[in-house]
Amino acid sequence: MKKFAVVLLALLTLTSPMTALANSNEGKEENKAKVSKLESDERLAETSGEKVRFDGKDIKINSYLINRSNYVRIRDAAALLKDTPAKFMVSYDNESQKVIITKGENQKEDFTYVEKREEEEEIAKTNKQKIVDSQGKDIELNGYFIDGYNYFRLRDLAKILDFGVAYDFKTQTVLLDSKDAKIEDIYEEGYFTAPINKIKTKAGEEDIRFLIYGFEECPYCQKLKAYLDKKGIKYIARDIRDSEGKKDEIFEKYYKDMTEYNDRVYYPTHIMTLEKDGKSIDKCVVGFEEKQYDEIFKQIEENTYFVESK
Secondary structure, three states: OHHHHHHHHHHHHHOOHHHHHHHHHHHHHHHHHHHHOOOOOEEEEEEOOOEEEEOOEEEOOOEEEEOOEEEEEHHHHHHHOOOOOOOEEEEEEOOOOEEEEEEOOOOOOOOOOOOOOOOOEEEEEEOOOEEEEOOOOEOOOOEEEEOOEEEEEHHHHHHHHOOEEEEEOOOOEEEEEOOOOOOOOEOOOOOOOOOEEEEEEOOEEEEEEEEEEOOOOOHHHHHHHHHHHHHOOOOEEEOOOOOHHHHHHHHHHHOOOOHHHOOOOOOOEEEEEEEEOOEEEEEEEEOOOHHHHHHHHHHHHOOOOOOOOO
C-alpha cells in the first residue's frame, strides 16, 4: 500500500500546475540559451502554425517564423500562385549561381504542404543568394538559409511580385490575395485607441491619451513603459512591425518634419494626444530619454506642450 501511495504521489507531482510551470520556465530558459549561442548572422526559426487564407480559402503553407514574420521558400510561393494573376516562375542558373524570377509565367511544380511539428525550431543563417529578374536586373531580397533551402519574408516577396499580404488581427489569420496587392491589415475596433488620462495641469484637468508603437524585445520601449507606469499613466502599446500600411500611415503623418528619422519608423514611436473642445492635438516622440520626458511632463503641467502648429 505504501509503495502505491509513493507512486501516486510521484504521478501527482509530475502533473501538478507547479511542475507544468517549472517545465514552461525551463523551456523559456532553454530557448534563451539557444538564442545566446547563435552567431551574429543566425536567427532562431520556429515552424509557423498560423492560419492562412489564400484568395478566400483556408490553406496551410510551409513557413517559419523569424522575429514574428513568416518566411517561405520562393519556389513554394511560385507554386502557390500558379494560374493566378500574380503567377511567376523560379529557375536557377548554375553558371552564374543566381535565382531567376520570371513574372507572368507558371511554375512547373504544384504546391504541396509538408506537415511539421508545431514549434519545431531550426537555425536560420543569413542568406547571400543572388536573385535577378528575367532581364538580368538584380532584385534586392534578404532571406535566410534554413534546413537546406532559401527562405524569404512573405511580405517582401509580395512587394516585388505584386500579390497581397495582410494580417487579420481579429481572427489571427495571414491573408494572401493573388488579385489585390494592396489588401490591408484588419484590426478590431478601437485597437489603436488609448484610454484617456485625467492629467492635472495649471489650467485644470486635461484629457490625454498615450499610444506607444513598439515591441517587447525593444529595450527603450520597455524603459518608456516603466517610466509611464511609475507615473500611473494608462497607455496601450501596439506592435506594428508587420503592418506595412500602418507604418506608412505613421511615417507620412509624423515623420515628415523629423530630418534625423527620414528613412523609416523607429521604436518606440510615442503618440500623445490632447482631447479638448472636440479637437485632438497630437505630439510624436521617437525613442526614450528620461530627461526629455521629465521636461515633456513639466510642459504638460504648465499647459505649454500641446500647442497647435500654425
